[in-house]
Amino acid sequence: MNYHNNNRKRYNYEKDKSSPRQFAGRKSESADNAQETKTDSRAAKKDNRKTPVKIIPLGGLNEIGKNMTAFECSNDIFIVDCGLAFPDSEMLGVDIVIPDFTYIERNQAKVRGVVLTHGHEDHIGGLAYLLKRINVPVYATKLTLGLVDGKLKEHGLSGKVKLCEVTPKKTVKMGCMAVEFISVNHSIPDSVGLAIHTPAGVLVHTGDFKVDYTPINGKPIDLARFGELGSKGVLALMADSTNAERPGFTQSEKKVGNSFETLFTRAEGKRIIIATFSSNIHRIQQIIDCAVRTGRKIAVFGRSMVNVITTAIELGYLEAPSGTIIDIDLMNRYDSSQIVLITTGSQGEPMSALTRMAMNDHKKVNINCNDFIIISATPIPGNEKFVTKVVNELMKSGAEVVYEAMYEVHVSGHACQEELKLMLALTRPKFFIPVHGEYKHLKKHAQLALEMGIPENNIIIGEIGNVIETDGVDMRVTSRVPAGRILVDGLGVGDVGSIVLRDRKHLAQDGLIIVVIAIDKASNIIASGPDIISRGFVYVRESEELIDEARQVLNTTLAQCSIHDLREWNSLKTKLKDALSEYIYSKTKRSPMILPIIMEI
Numbered sequence: 001m002n003y004h005n006n007n008r009k010r011y012n013y014e015k016d017k018s019s020p021r022q023f024a025g026r027k028s029e030s031a032d033n034a035q036e037t038k039t040d041s042r043a044a045k046k047d048n049r050k051t052p053v054k055i056i057p058l059g060g061l062n063e064i065g066k067n068m069t070a071f072e073c074s075n076d077i078f079i080v081d082c083g084l085a086f087p088d089s090e091m092l093g094v095d096i097v098i099p100d101f102t103y104i105e106r107n108q109a110k111v112r113g114v115v116l117t118h119g120h121e122d123h124i125g126g127l128a129y130l131l132k133r134i135n136v137p138v139y140a141t142k143l144t145l146g147l148v149d150g151k152l153k154e155h156g157l158s159g160k161v162k163l164c165e166v167t168p169k170k171t172v173k174m175g176c177m178a179v180e181f182i183s184v185n186h187s188i189p190d191s192v193g194l195a196i197h198t199p200a201g202v203l204v205h206t207g208d209f210k211v212d213y214t215p216i217n218g219k220p221i222d223l224a225r226f227g228e229l230g231s232k233g234v235l236a237l238m239a240d241s242t243n244a245e246r247p248g249f250t251q252s253e254k255k256v257g258n259s260f261e262t263l264f265t266r267a268e269g270k271r272i273i274i275a276t277f278s279s280n281i282h283r284i285q286q287i288i289d290c291a292v293r294t295g296r297k298i299a300v301f302g303r304s305m306v307n308v309i310t311t312a313i314e315l316g317y318l319e320a321p322s323g324t325i326i327d328i329d330l331m332n333r334y335d336s337s338q339i340v341l342i343t344t345g346s347q348g349e350p351m352s353a354l355t356r357m358a359m360n361d362h363k364k365v366n367i368n369c370n371d372f373i374i375i376s377a378t379p380i381p382g383n384e385k386f387v388t389k390v391v392n393e394l395m396k397s398g399a400e401v402v403y404e405a406m407y408e409v410h411v412s413g414h415a416c417q418e419e420l421k422l423m424l425a426l427t428r429p430k431f432f433i434p435v436h437g438e439y440k441h442l443k444k445h446a447q448l449a450l451e452m453g454i455p456e457n458n459i460i461i462g463e464i465g466n467v468i469e470t471d472g473v474d475m476r477v478t479s480r481v482p483a484g485r486i487l488v489d490g491l492g493v494g495d496v497g498s499i500v501l502r503d504r505k506h507l508a509q510d511g512l513i514i515v516v517i518a519i520d521k522a523s524n525i526i527a528s529g530p531d532i533i534s535r536g537f538v539y540v541r542e543s544e545e546l547i548d549e550a551r552q553v554l555n556t557t558l559a560q561c562s563i564h565d566l567r568e569w570n571s572l573k574t575k576l577k578d579a580l581s582e583y584i585y586s587k588t589k590r591s592p593m594i595l596p597i598i599m600e601i
């Protein structure tokens with residue numbers, strides 16, 4: 001029996017044991033199943049792909065200012081913001097810098113409109129230049145449109161462009177896309193963020209924002225709507241990175257109002273002069289309120305300040321009792337202790353009203369020891385030395401000067417780290433694109449997103465000109481379009497390029513030497529010269545020996561020239577320039593620009 005049982009056990013074992021061929025078949029079957037699952041996954045992923053949407057930043061990345069982004073889907077394009085940047089120290093003589101519109105002009109038939117998030121120069125300052133090239137509708141809130149209209153009048157475009165007023169919670173169709181406007185807090189009223197509804201999914205663009213629970217106009221940021229969008233699914237978040245390096249929360253604008261109350265009391269018996277950003281209407285309202293409470297009249301200085309305040313009062317965004325704001329020519333009728341001056345120049349701009357006051361170059365205001373001056377702004381990076389110079393000059397005139405480092409007379413309009421985290425938490429985006437800032441700001445914001453759980457592969461730090469494409473499943477940079485900067489100098493747009501700037505820098509650093517020679521046309525001999533004129537190199541009367549020797553070098557060069565050289569002016573100019581340049585450098589170790597001029601008589 002036992003033997004039988006053993007045989008039976010052995011039999012069952014042999015029966016159940018798979019042969020190598022059978023095992024291979026099972027393994028193959030398992031692999032087939034895995035492959036099938038993988039194929040199904042790919043197929044499902046492919047099924048989830050939607051009509052691609054392109055995000056094309058044309059400004060505002062790796063820089064401060066000239067914010068501009070194009071959104072493209074199928075045959076439709078719309079633009080978010082069109083700002084300017086101010087020139088740096090290398091851009092000699094340049095007035096402003098605007099984005100390169102080449103891609104937009106090439107595709108102007110597809111452009112459905114321009115959407116503006118708010119009325120700051122870095123978001124609307126380049127718009128008039130764009131609208132001169134393509135005429136498309138502009139969508140913005142009431143105050144933003146009021147400021148835009150003022151710019152269009154300056155450029156002769158008033159009445160020629162369709163301006164469409166929108167309000168928060170309103171949605172505007174842009175071809176196959178739609179733009180929903182969401183109320184946010186910033187340092188100018190009527191600021192909005194955007195929910196861009198596309199075939200691929202919802203893209204959220206915050207615009208410039210901060211979270212202010214006690215805003216001056218009583219309209220807090222619509223966090224509920226951002227949260228609602230997040231709960232339904234946000235494909236990508238594009239968020240303001242300006243303050244990504246600053247920990248904590250941005251202070252409420254009301255804190256500045258409390259500081260003004262204290263400082264107005266301290267300045268009793270003195271004339272108060274306040275320099276701030278012309279667009280900071282909330283702050284101007286608080287200044288007006290303090291002036292009314294202390295029985296002072298207000299005078300306004302600076303062209304941009306006058307324009308913004310006039311527009312804001314007309315549209316109902318500033319409230320001032322009748323007679324509070326007086327004409328600057330009527331100031332002398334009041335005692336200085338009854339006056340508050342609101343002026344531009346918080347960044348130390350050379351031509352601003354405050355700077356001219358500091359340099360005793362203002363026609364209507366002379367600074368003295370009876371002045372109490374408040375600079376209600378933080379210097380933009382790079383402007384610190386200009387602001388310091390203005391403060392020093394104001395103090396030399398005997399005035400008492402208060403600036404941000406001393407009192408809380410300025411708060412930022414941009415979100416700090418905790419507010420940026422809040423926006424990420426509310427919207428819960430699949431992909432994240434930091435915008436508005438230099439590379440260090442974008443990088444820091446990307447790190448915050450990483451800490452909030454967004455995978456590193458889903459974070460894109462772009463560059464202007466990148467085409468960031470998404471189909472609802474993936475998002476990546478697929479190509480580039482023409483992008484960069486266009487320099488505006490006076491009425492010239494784009495006619496100042498790198499070569500012109502190089503020449504200007506050369507002239508600024510080393511000066512200019514002009515060599516003038518007259519050649520007799522009939523006999524082909526030197527009739528007069530060479531005469532040497534110096535500008536910005538040396539003062540001729542104090543360097544006669546150097547100039548005489550330089551003239552001798554030129555005479556020697558001319559003597560060595562053949563008749564052919566005298567007829568071939570380009571060759572003659574090159575020889576004169578090379579000989580003089582070599583001599584000047586050997587004597588001075590400087591390389592001025594040398595400009596030979598040959599006249600035929």
